[in-house]
Amino acid sequence: MALKRAAQLGLVFLGAIGARTAALPSPLANRANSIAALTDSQVAVFKPYSYYATTGYCMPNTTITWSCGKNCDANPDFKPVASGGNGKSVQRWYVGYDPHSKEVIVSHQGTDPSQFEQILVDADIGFQNLNSTLFPGVSKDVMTHSGFSDAQEKAATEILAAVKKTMSMYGTNKVVATGHSLGAAISLLDAVYFHINLPQASVRFIGYGVPRVGNDHWADYVDAAGFPVTHVNNKQDIVPTLPYVFLGFHHPSGEIHIVDPESWLSCPGQDNNDKLCSKGAVPNLFVGVADDHAGPYDGVTMGQDTCDD
Template sequence: MHPCTFSLFLGVLGILLSPTYASPVRSPRGISSSLYDDLVLYTKYSSAAYQIFCPRPLGNTLVESFSLPNAHAFIARDDSRREIVVSFRGSLSIVDALTDINVFLVPFVSPGIAKPFKVHAGFLLAYNAVAKSVLGTVSSQLAMFPGYAVVVTGHSLGGSIAALAATALKTALPDAPLRLFTFGQPRTGDANFAAFVEDTIGADNIFRDGVPSIIARLLGYEHHGTQYWQFVDPTPFNTLGPTTVKKCVGGEDPTCSDSILSTGINPAHVFYFGQVMVLNPLVCV
């Protein structure tokens, strides 16, 4: 078994053996059922990006898929919801691990965008491997299906790549409605990048369930908003619901996940909104 796959297996096993792998409840406020349903839906899309073969993501049309050493993603079209969905895979290989640890901050330069603020070098390199194709495919789909919205999503490493992709797509296609859903997303860039993400996409169009301690702020990184914190960690025995999710304020809300001691990449990192990441091939049919 590949060492990265084995780590994911251990994470899932930890969840299965722990009925209450939970952080303490703090200031529950809850979210709407419709938003919770969206979080569940795009968690499934993020999980689908891990599948070796995904001919119909969530039963929808597969427009294009990308499988490069440092970038794995697909673009799907949901005609019932009138959406173009771009989903990026998280870490599952040695190359991905090398991408994760390339934490140098570099200017955000990519097809459709060139800005002086700094982002994670490894994440940017991964996104740039597919950026031109992603931008071209999304642009052509929007031309063929006017009025469709764009959703960009991803888990872990894929969440950070998704944040870069969504920002670049919105910059290049400012008239396209766009939302960003990420799960277990590490910090991706500096404070100026975080502010630009919120200004460009709109904080109300960003839905992030993040890893607060990764990558450390002392390296110059800051989270962007808006975090939706499931403050009681779900398990296969207790998937919880909208009353256990808190909408946070800003990128580094001290009353949200930053209020507890983080254990980094832990078993809960592979379980979001009732979905075990990676291990469900049914999200592809």
């Protein structure tokens, strides 16, 4: 019920590398001329990241000890390094190391509908430039959602320090930013932030139910950056179609649309209008299904209710 309420409130206010990575669709595949179905093995690659994304909702004292119940148990060998956020003014987050994929994992909490401050973040849909201190060299044409950008800034330097520490501790240059909903929006900004500030790193973004984060120049900038971007959208979820294109917001390339549990489709280009992709399948809020926002994503449900705190 909390997740359904979160999606409904959103409507009101918004209107490995290794074996795992080898199986993921490549950026070039996402820009192909036709929609392509993922194989069962390609779908299976996402499950560890799906659990990492929903774990972002859990309390910092459980993610730093990796004792959050089934979400943590799904990736039992994960090595937590840092966690933070208060779940109110700052979204919860954690950073650690996956020894199987040899990646640093960074995850952020999605919207908790019981926290009014988080609802205000979603509702702050004005545009702003990226912080030039955090994102040096980015054109002023690139504009992002004010609420999402402000949320990302609050923990950016602390998270970057934790990522650097984890890279050094475990001798890896691979970094994956993940999350669900608002957490995915913050993590996409993180991925760009890491790409700029960690030039030695191999960065990847895997997000779930992510709303649009910026304008057309933002979407083009993310595409041109060249690091792999994958945003997974479930069925008739309305959140990935918000804020609307007519307000100036655009997704970068890299959509995977779950048509049904047995059919995951790679949708080429930005905001693909085909009815098999999110924008075409959910042309307005009246056909959106609030419960689809939580998933399931190959059996993984996202949200606060999945944490054993």
